[in-house]
Amino acid sequence: MGRSPCCSKEGLNRGAWTAQEDKILCDYIKAHGEGRWRNLPKRAGLKRCGKSCRLRWLNYLRPDIKRGNISPDEEELIIRLHKLLGNRFLFGLTQIIIVSCLVIGHFFLRAGSQSYDFLSSLSLISRWSLIAGRLPGRTDNEIKNYWNTNLGKRHQDHHASDDRSTKLPLDTAKKRAEPVAVRTKALKCSKQVFLKVSRAETPDRLNSNQTSSETRDHQTNMPPGPNPGDSNNGQSSLTNSEDNISADDSMLDFNIGELCLSDLLNFADFSTSLACSSDHQPDVMLYEELETNVGLNMHPFASFLDYYTGEDQWLG
DNA sequence: AAAAATCCCAACCGCCAAACA
DNA sequence: TTGTTTGGCGGTTGGGATTTT
Structure with a gap:
């Protein structure tokens, strides 16, 4: 009943x-x-x-509600947070298995001729309240509505235009523009979940903090581009031709020690980031804050996020 | 000018997990 | 331990506003 x-x-x-x-x-x-x-x-x-x-x-x-149009700064932050947090971290054994399969499948498929954007599909599963929490005065409902009516559409349009530009057959393009039915039920993560990972590290990656973007790109099999500390837009553009990242590598990217994800997600104060200079990207600041305040070397995790959220051109 | 189509967003709904009895 | 209550979340809907035909 x-x-x-x-x-x-x-x-x-x-x-x-x-x-x-x-x-x-x-x-x-x-x-x-x-x-x-x-x-x-x-x-x-x-x-x-x-x-x-x-x-x-x-x-x-509520008295602290901010009404009115979403500013460009806020929009930028929403987009970045959606990329960063929008892929709802799933918890529980089943969810971990599903995500693992998707991640591994993602890399296998990318290694093939056509990459199928599983992780991008997952971005349909969002954490609106978490995103709204980083935008002072904005509500999750407002962010959700804004995404659904504005940004989400642009997202879809971008996929569609990408498919046209790559001259895929129309039906294939349609299929790729459609979300893959990977939809979880609403699931709160209030329990603390720890990722138990080995401490075995790849020093060259972990020490990439001081490396130039060139060397970092070489070490991480990424093409030349801005590193997370750059004031550029932080786009990491891993191309299919360089998809020789193994599933092992992808797992190494999670190698951030024993880390409580819920803490991680709630840690960084993005509202502060927004108030900072606009050439400092919020996600970059998240990594930096985590490094500074939690004492974690975040680059392995950051590089993973950087990798799978790298296709940020979809918002044009 | 009017009808139809589309957009937008406040409000609703069902589900879930934590807290409590 | 079990059942109930409560608060919170994301998805969906309804209807007013706006745009197009």
């Missing part, structure tokens, strides 16, 4: 909130604080579902 609804739907107002309802809700929360949403409508004298009250408050009435 499933669980009972959060409240009786009968006799409740639905649809758009009125100014009067907004005022009642605001006044109540100012007086009593947030929380206990189920009982809030009754106590506040609102004919609304508790969940509806919570959503209205969080997405619209």
